[in-house]
Amino acid sequence: MPEIKYKRVLLKLSGEALRGKGSYGIDNKTLNRIALQIKEIVKLGVGVGIVVGGGNIFRGSEAEAAGMERVTADYAGMLATVINALALQDVLERLGVDTRTQSALEIEKVSEPYIRRRAIRHMEKGRVVIFAGGTGNPYMTADTAGALRAIEISAEVLLMTKNGVDGIYTADPRKNPKAEKIEKITHLKALSMRLKVMDTTALSLCLDNKLPIIVFDSEAKDGILKAVLGKPIGTLVTSES
Secondary structure (H helix, E strand, C coil): CCCCCCCEEEEEECHHHHCCCCCCCCCHHHHHHHHHHHHHHHHCCCEEEEEECCCCCCCHHHHHHCCCCHHHHHHHHHHHHHHHHHHHHHHHHHCCCCEEEEECCCCCCCCEECCHHHHHHHHHCCCEEEEECCCCCCCCCHHHHHHHHHHHCCCCEEEEEECCCCCEECCCCCCCCCCCEECEEEHHHHHHCCCCCCCHHHHHHHHHCCCCEEEEECCCCCHHHHHHHCCCCCEEEECCC
16 A cells, blocks of 8 residues: 555546546546546545536636626536536446535535535545535635635645646746746745636635645646655645745
């Protein structure tokens, strides 16, 4: 058995990561690949919570720019995360991983309501818990939901996957070829440099609660496993200078 560095983690999956190479929806091969990695770390005894985004189906910011009222757009985006959560739950359970979906929006037919103590109890029993519906509030992103749930369940690290980017750079590497990768940075410096790690509310939550973040490419081979084992991958955001 390999030595585990983090025994309880919160995995933040972007909606874009679930669409694979496509421009919309869920790519089954990508979903299965991610689920297999989750199964592997569960077998090692790691407690796993997951927050999924919904950008592969609906982006509230784009809908708002097109004229939709902001609060309505945000709630529609939350519903998109529920679709992704159910798809991931289905794949995990077909792989033999006991999984529960909890939603911040009350949708009794398809998910449990989010209850912190119940979520922790599920993880103590070896179940994966998928947190859908964001925080249940408009004006809050899935990044903020990821940071909040990680703190609530006492996760030791927030694993944040990015679509096609293998860490944090001084600028967007897809637009600026001179952008330099940052291997390690503090929360405070990431905030002061206005780096696109996550939204400032989420990053501030992690700073205040000394929650480390590992940012890596969702397509990295065994990326989730490497992060859990403490092997070098992506960028580490920490409270330690």
